[in-house]
Amino acid sequence: MAIAVRLRWCLQIFMLEACVVLTHAANLDYLRSTLTNYFSDTRHHAVKPEYKQRTATFIHDEFIRFGLETTYHNFVFDGVEYANxxxxLKGDNFGTYDDQIIGVGAHYDTVNVTKGVDDNGSGSAALLEVARQMTSLESKRKHTVIFTAFDREEYEYATFDGRFYGALGSKYLISQWLLPWIQKNYPQTVGTFSPYGIIVLDTLMDYNNSARSQIIPPDSLQEFQQLFPGVVKNLQSDNLQGDFLATIFRTQSDSRLANEFHQQWGKMGRADYEIEMFGLAPNLPDDVLNKVADLNRSDHINFWAKNIPAIFLSDSANLRGKMQDCYHHTCDSLEVMLNDDNLNFLAKTSDTIAATVDKLSQSYAAVSGAPGVGKTVLTLMTASSICVFLIQTASRL
Structure with a gap:
């Protein structure tokens, strides 16, 4: 028994010193200060252009500080210039057929009447936190990662396939920057390029575990039951609590990315912060899609239109809690949205995104071996598996 106690104690010390380094842990102070200082006021070109520019400059400068190859993509619409x-973050396979790019993106602009802390200060803060985490680890990766802050997502008159939607920044980024960039850097893969896809973040921090804080639109209940029977059953059995992150994806095209995110979410603890998977089957009729249009209301729709895999993460915006009243209104503010539950919910989401991107980009660390052995390559995910094994072993002693 004494030997077992000593072994368990040694394993616990080792895990404290080694395993914690390999796990993702969001910096709550960084998330809070980012939201407070740069995403707490209107970011609209015609209302507060100075504040919006200050936010854009901050994102740009943070990308540079994190060591990313950083650029503005400027585009013009209706005579006004905007900036993605x-x-x-280049991987070892950059420019080759083997590279499988993964992206993370969030829009940073707002409508003209809101402070935009949740929509979409939360997504932008998570984008920066993920970039901070991934570049703070002493690691390399095989696949390239692209971080993007989209402008002019909030545009209510652009149309696509007869539907009203926004997302102008991502639309122009794909056609004017991303596709030419791929053709330039991956000329041998044109027509066969197969990225992992992009994780789109939009409104992420309205957590509410009160009964009936989550809405399923009454006029869309039949369609939600038809398309997402498991989700509806879960919500109804949980008294319609708004305590989950919604993951929206196409079952035929985006499952690889969605399933990895779902697995990583389960490893992050805080089971009270739940997740629901909204998988859209292929070839759904327009009348059904129109009934669940809230699931298509962000930048992911432009990637879907170009057959680029994408998943959309959201707290469901105006279908939940305080955002039922504050979506696109002045009360989407620090006073209403910034509290400990919301911040920790945003932190778990950020950690899960970082872990997902780390796994898919195949990050690895160079570990010095014994004298004369040289360097050994140890993947971070393998190291994490070792830590899980040690934790399980210690718990059995």
Whole structure:
């Protein structure tokens, strides 16, 4: 028994010193200060252009500080210039057929009447936190990662396939920057390029575990039951609590990305912060899709239109809690949205995104071996598996 106690104690010390380094843990102070200082006021070109520019400059400068290859993508619409901000973290396979790019993106602009802390200060803060985490680890990766802050997502009159939607920044980024960039850097893969896809973040921090804080639109209940029977059953059995992150994806095209995110979410603890998977089957009729249009209301729709895999993460915006009243209104503010539950919910989401991107980009660390052995390559995910094994072993002693 004494030997077992000593072994368990040694394993616990080792895990404290080694395993914690390999797990993702969001910096709550960074998330809070980012939201407070740069995403707490209107970011609209005609209302507060100075604040919006200050936010864009901050994102750009943070990308540079994190060591990303950073650039503005400027585009013009209706005589006004806008700016997407792009940061590239190149992998070993950059420019080759073997590279499988993964992206993370969030829009940073707002409508003209809101402070936009949840929509979409939360997604932008998570984008920066993921970039911070991934570049703070002493690691390399095989596949390239692209971080993108989209401008002019909030545009209510652009149309696609007869539907009203926004997302102008991502639309122009794909056609004017991403596709030419791929043709330039991956000329041998044109027509066969197969990225992992992009994780789109939009409104992420309205957590509410009160009964009936989550809405299923009454006029769409039949369609939700038809398309997502498991989700509806879960919500109804949980008294319609708004305590989950919604993951929206196409079952035929985006499952690889969605399933990896779902697995990583389960490893992050805090089981009270739940997840629901909204998988859209292929070839759904327009009348059904129109009934669940809230699931198509962000930048992911433009990637879907170009057959690029994408998943959309959201707290469901105006279908939940305080955002039922505050979506696109002045009360989407620090006073209403910034609290400990919301911040920790955003932190778990950020950690899960970082772990997902780390796994798919195949990150690895160079570990010095014994004298004369040279360097050994140890993947971070393998190291994490070792830690899980040690934790399980210690718990059995």
């Amino acid at each position: 901000i792009i940061g590239v």
